[in-house]
Amino acid sequence: MTGSDRHSVPTRTAAYLRDYGGATVTDLARALDLSRTSVETSLAQLIAASTVNESSSVSAPRGAGRPARTYEFNAAGGIVAGLDVGTHSIRLLLSDLSGTVRSQHTFGGLDTATSGAEQIDTVIGLIRTTLEDQGHQPPALRATGISLPGIVDADGRVVTSVIVPGWASIDLRAQFHRAFGCPLALDNGVRLAALAEHHLGAARLVEDVLYVSVGTRIAAGLILGGRTRRGAHHVAGDIGRLAIRQSEPTTGELVWRTAGSGEEVIRRAVSGDEDSRRELDDFIDDLGHGIALLTMAVDPAIVVIGGGLSLAQEAFLGPLEDAIARYTRLSFKLPIVSAALGADAAAYGAVIHAFGRFADELYGGITLPPPRISPLTPR
Known part of the structure; x- marks a missing residue:
């Protein structure tokens, strides 16, 4: 994120609503040290991008006049998925756009007797089915992070893996974009587990x-x-x-x-x-x-x-x-x-990695800093 993006009024407004909850124009102007006109202009832009909603609730007026309208970050406007893929189990976390993990799912591990292409089809199928079971259509998926055993380069390409060797020869990002229309971030599982413990664990x-x-x-x-x-x-x-x-x-x-x-x-x-x-x-x-x-x-x-x-x-x-x-x-x-995060650490790391890599693609063209990830249950 450039300095101008980080300090733009829409970015500051959306980040405040995401991280601190709903607020009125007056609340936002005071908290961000901005004029009401600047806040109202940025809110109109954020509402048009479906990043912010006008809440159905209103705040009681401090004096005479109509109740003040409240604005909220549209956390339910998309899903970010984090997966830990292995031969013993596949763990899937679904987070809303505020970084709050809403559901957790565990499946059997990859079948090592199948090809890399078949294994990837299995993973895509699990994501698709889980989204539909949770009441989401695949287009709701804004980004996916995947943790896997193997050597992964800085661009998210599998260099080699003795556990899932077939994945190294496949353009995984193209496959996931074709399936869900969203970007994919991959990295080594233990590296992502360390990232998760650093962000929200021990x-x-x-x-x-x-x-x-x-x-x-x-x-x-x-x-x-x-x-x-x-x-x-x-x-x-x-x-x-x-x-x-x-x-x-x-x-x-x-x-x-x-x-x-x-x-x-x-x-x-x-x-x-x-x-x-x-x-x-x-x-x-x-x-x-x-x-x-x-x-x-x-x-x-x-x-x-x-x-x-x-x-x-x-x-x-x-x-x-x-x-x-x-x-x-x-x-x-x-x-x-x-x-602290046990067997879920790498899946949480995958969620964190996806938010970090695709901050400019998650929020309708508004670039926000990554949110603090909130686990499904207190750790």
């Missing part, structure tokens, strides 16, 4: 964040100076195959010896199985060493641990914090916390 207002996802794989996301770190080749945080010794060399998937998943290893260890306890201890020590290396390299203000294993507080997170401290040997206590 690392809110923290400028330097190391986010580590510990689930079926290990991956990291960095927020440095309040901005996501991509790296020169868009691979910052892609540590899965190198972080610990029990990662499968090609896919980075964790290989467990005493059970089929990390969650099951933890359950067995807590129940007293000695083999699982030893495997868990070795894993935590190895992971603690890897996170300590990252910590000393980037010096974050906080480390956020996400992914499925982060839910095991006493059995996993506590011992991991001890292991990191043992290897870093810092003279101060580095905050190491569990992610």
Whole structure:
């Protein structure tokens, strides 16, 4: 957004109504330090663009005369979707134009036996069906953000992915524009999960964040100076195959010896199985060493641990914090916390990413700064 866009009267008026609620011309003139004429002119422009509505309610007059008309931001004028796409599940969030998430939906993961084109058809079909079930026609979709496992460049193109390899050869933006007539923003899932935790989760207002996802794989996301770190080749945080010794060399998937998943290893260890306890201890020590290396390299203000294993507080997170401290040997206590958004983090990050990328395409030609995203339920 240029300086003139940011400070234009229509932009300031719409942003105020979106972020602070309905107001009269007098309220707006006072809050924005503008003349009534300027406010009335901007309101006429915003109403013509369907960005603002005249409310059916009126404010009581302060003196003699007719009640004052109230104006409201048209939050229901469009939908922004955020998806986290994977082989285990697909999570979809639908937000209104004020950034308030209105519904949340979870589906089964992509079928890895199908082609990339068939997988994309599946995702488009899920979005279309969900919109219709929620009473929206596809044209209501103003922008879509997608989180996926893989290397994604700054323009939102999938460079490579061992999980959804077929997506790299398809023009995804063209497919979604054809289906919904709206732009598409893509990025790596762990990077977007870090973005979400920074905006509204465990690392809110923290400028330097190391986010580590510990689930079926290990991956990291960095927020440095309040901005996501991509790296020169868009691979910052892609540590899965190198972080610990029990990662499968090609896919980075964790290989467990005493059970089929990390969650099951933890359950067995807590129940007293000695083999699982030893495997868990070795894993935590190895992971603690890897996170300590990252910590000393980037010096974050906080480390956020996400992914499925982060839910095991006493059995996993506590011992991991001890292991990191043992290897870093810092003279101060580095905050190491569990992610606040859980399995929905990457989907929320996709919503945030879509609002950030397409601020000039969401509001009928009025360029607004991205809104603060409001989760569906308090976190």
